[in-house]
Amino acid sequence: MGCCTDLNPSPTGNDLSNPGLDWTRQTLYTTGQPCPACSAHIVYRNVGRVVWGSSMEYMITTGRQAQLTLDIEDMVNSAVMVGSDTPKKLPILEGGVLKDECDHVFWCAFKEFRDTAYYEAMKAAGKEDYVIMQDQRFPCATIPFRRQQ
Template identity: 50%
Template sequence: MTAAQTCHHVDDQVDIDECYMKIALDYALLHNSGFPFGALIVDHTKNDISCYGANSNTQNKLLHEQSGQLRCTQLYPSPTNDDMTNPGLDWSKQTLYTTGEPCPMCASQSIYRGVSRVVWGSSISDINKSGRQQLAINIEEVVASAKLGAGIEDNRVPELLGGVHKDECDHAFWCAFSVFRTKEYHDAMIMNNDTEYIQDRNARFPCVSFPVRQQV
């Protein structure tokens, strides 16, 4: 189904993050190469995948990384039917790997769910410059806004790491979103002095070779 089902063959954290990002990207390209948002939820204490997720857009276009989180709640239901206080999965031991930086909706869900790490490939800015609609609020801003009652700082927010296999993820989004790069898009990029961005992407990310998959 993917280039690799596990990353048990690596033990360095950098290598582990890169390995799981490759799996997330392959999963996204397999299930919906036109919107290559792929996600894995990994128990980092066991180095095991808890569940996969990709938005096929067939039922609900809002299911970005949430598709993986919803799948986990189905696979690991609360043993007491109390997902609020007794979830079936220990989310504090989970890392979310996603090909694209979580939008505010998905970032918020990761905070509420209690995911302890979020790792992504492409940034919101790059996804937007590839031609796709985005909310220009990065995940750091969303995490910084998290408060407990009475405005107390929430220290249970996830650790964040972006830019893992960024080029591979950027390549996937650049080619997938070519259909959205209309005349209006090009006019706006010219106005924003971003023509060099387009030239760079076209030179480095030829869509004739899309998708690019690397074996792990």
């Protein structure tokens, strides 16, 4: 979201009152459910719709470092802009779009983070079978979108 707003800066330098683009008419598409920081930016910019594939819960199981588990729905629903006329309406939220494809990307992209500590933690949590199932479901011949060295 930050990069998107960098590409469309406010022509007046006033991001809140005149963002330079009518974000209420825009849809943000992303492979993973927005994190708390991105969710705050989405509310701040008054984005009209957000569509994602993988849930935060799923991404946490892939082996990537810990993530804040504040859900975008909770972030958006708790948004209060005191003394402001924004947000005029909360964004439409649609998760799980192309979920399997996005889950596959995350599972493979974060393969390198699944180290001994990851496997031990998953075993301690009783999730050994889950990891085996994900490895079978999403074979990672190569890591998507990464150049081979």
